[in-house]
Amino acid sequence: MPKERYTAGKNRGDLQLGKRNRHHSPGVEWDVIVIGTGLGGSSAGESIWNIQKIIKEDNLGYPRGGAVAIPQTILDGAKSHGAEIRVGAEVKKIEYSKGRVAGVVLKNGERITSRAVISTTSIGDTVFNLTGSEFFPRPYVERIREIKGSWSAVQAKIALKKPLIKSGSIVGGIPLKFDGAINDNLAHDFISNLEEGIASDMVPIYAPIPTNYDPDLAPEGCQIITAGAAAPTLDIKLRDDSSAWIDGLMRALYSLIPGLKENIIFCDTWSVKKISSWIGKMSGSAVTTGQSVKQVRGSRPEHHTPVKGLYIAGDCGGYARGVGTELACQSGMDCGDMVARDLYGDSK
Ligand SMILES: Cc1cc2nc3c(=O)[nH]c(=O)nc-3n(C[C@H](O)[C@H](O)[C@H](O)COP(=O)(O)OP(=O)(O)OC[C@H]3O[C@@H](n4cnc5c(N)ncnc54)[C@H](O)[C@@H]3O)c2cc1C
Numbered sequence: 001m002p003k004e005r006y007t008a009g010k011n012r013g014d015l016q017l018g019k020r021n022r023h024h025s026p027g028v029e030w031d032v033i034v035i036g037t038g039l040g041g042s043s044a045g046e047s048i049w050n051i052q053k054i055i056k057e058d059n060l061g062y063p064r065g066g067a068v069a070i071p072q073t074i075l076d077g078a079k080s081h082g083a084e085i086r087v088g089a090e091v092k093k094i095e096y097s098k099g100r101v102a103g104v105v106l107k108n109g110e111r112i113t114s115r116a117v118i119s120t121t122s123i124g125d126t127v128f129n130l131t132g133s134e135f136f137p138r139p140y141v142e143r144i145r146e147i148k149g150s151w152s153a154v155q156a157k158i159a160l161k162k163p164l165i166k167s168g169s170i171v172g173g174i175p176l177k178f179d180g181a182i183n184d185n186l187a188h189d190f191i192s193n194l195e196e197g198i199a200s201d202m203v204p205i206y207a208p209i210p211t212n213y214d215p216d217l218a219p220e221g222c223q224i225i226t227a228g229a230a231a232p233t234l235d236i237k238l239r240d241d242s243s244a245w246i247d248g249l250m251r252a253l254y255s256l257i258p259g260l261k262e263n264i265i266f267c268d269t270w271s272v273k274k275i276s277s278w279i280g281k282m283s284g285s286a287v288t289t290g291q292s293v294k295q296v297r298g299s300r301p302e303h304h305t306p307v308k309g310l311y312i313a314g315d316c317g318g319y320a321r322g323v324g325t326e327l328a329c330q331s332g333m334d335c336g337d338m339v340a341r342d343l344y345g346d347s348k
Contacts, residue, residue: 041148046296050323062168062213070325074332090280094119094131094310101309116339120314120332122281122288123147123301129282131307140306147301148292149285151194153228154245155270156253161263163223165209170227173204174252197236199244203252205229222265227253231272233283242271287324288316297321303335311335 054060063069075085090107094117103113119126123144127133133141178186186202193200207227211218218224229252231245232238246269254260276284289295301317312318313328313335320330 041290041292042150043291043293043296046291046321049321050291053322062208062210064214064216066210066214066217067325070329074329091130094126096131096135096307099308101307114309115343116309116311118311118313118335118339120312120316120328122149122283122285123312123316124288125280125282126305126310126312126316131310136306144301147288148290148295149233149283150287150290151230152233152272152275152284152286154231154249154272155275156225156227156246156249156267157270158225158227158253158260158267159218159265160223160225160260161265162221163211164257164259164263165212165223165225168209168212170205170207170209170225170256172252172256173202173229174248174255175202176255194230194232195236197232197238197240199240199248203229203248205249205252205256207253225253225257233285234272234276235283242273246271287327288314291327303331303338311339 065072075083079085091104092107093105095102095105095111095113101114101117103111104117105111119130121130124147127136127141127144136144190200190202190204205227206229207225209223209225211222211224227249229245229249250267250269270278272284276282281288289300297319300319301312303311303313303318305312313332315324315328315331318331318334320327320334322330
């Protein structure tokens with residue numbers, strides 16, 4: 001496949017070859033073939049790199065204790081080095097004084113001074129809402145204005161009276177059968193609908209079953225499903241009611257999992273608006289600097305900002321790679337090293 005098609009993000013009908021058949025099934029060359037990558041403006045090269053990494057390293061997993069175990073581990077490490085953790089402390093303003101960052105002001109009015117501030121909200125929120133664009137050079141502000149986030153998702157967290165699914169995760173969707181040929185036009189129609197705020201009849205879903213990795217997450221004999229389906233970010237004007245995306249996700253789950261309705265103990269659903277208010281980022285993007293063609297590797301915003309002492313980290317910036325959480329964690333560690341070097345020199 002010509003390299004130009006990857007780099008241009010025009011990758012209709014592409015194939016990725018995953019991992020050569022390790023189980024030596026007769027006449028089978030590969031373990032996994034992934035059809036189509038880099039849809040909807042995402043970088044095909046980065047998608048391939050990410051999926052190849054997952055398959056080559058066999059590192060798709062679920063953290064014991066739930067997703068919160070990831071930040072908790074990092075916070076425990078920070079605490080052991082003397083960090084003080086403040087939760088529920090919303091930053092209203094990043095303060096600037098005498099050509100550099102001076103600290104932050106919290107929603108309750110408290111002012112905390114510091115030599116460095118690392119912001120992990122979206123870069124747009126950091127520049128426009130928390131600091132103020134007047135403190136940044138105009139070309140930087142223009143560049144940040146152009147940054148695109150990924151799509152968002154609606155979610156359902158479902159508790160079941162008994163296990164219905166044996167696998168670690170369901171990746172599928174509705175319709176269960178297609179009348180005509182399955183081709184990449186279906187995916188492209190789905191994406192244009194998403195970008196125009198129209199809910200599609202085709203609903204691809206992704207549903208990990210956390211209790212199949214970590215049974216301690218539910219009472220014995222019960223099962224938890226966490227399911228998600230792509231949905232428009234808050235900056236997209238919706239032509240369908242926002243509930244249509246949650247309805248689509250639930251329709252897909254009921255079609256894919258026989259016995260689901262009768263076995264639900266509770267089902268919490270999350271709209272994009274709810275997720276956005278929860279993560280505190282303006283558009284509700286799943287990855288706030290999306291891994292699109294001009295926003296990967298060295299083309300991502302760097303940790304240093306033009307405001308001395310102000311850094312960005314997490315999924316909004318830094319040259320890290322990987323999927324969502326992996327990208328954000330690596331970015332945080334890279335940024336931490338950089339701040340330590342800047343503040344204390346190479347000896348620390
Ligand atoms: C619906 C959805 C599904 C996803 N699914 C997956 C998945 O399956 N796998 C995967 O790897 N990734 C997934 N992601 C992506 C992943 O969650 C993010 O990329 C990752 O959490 C980003 O980490 P972060 O530290 O950059 O930002 P966050 O985890 O969002 O952390 C930023 C923190 O900053 C806080 N904050 C924001 N503004 C302020 C403020 N003004 N003052 C104080 N605190 C503030 C927020 O409350 C938040 O705690 C998903 C994301 C979403 C939204």
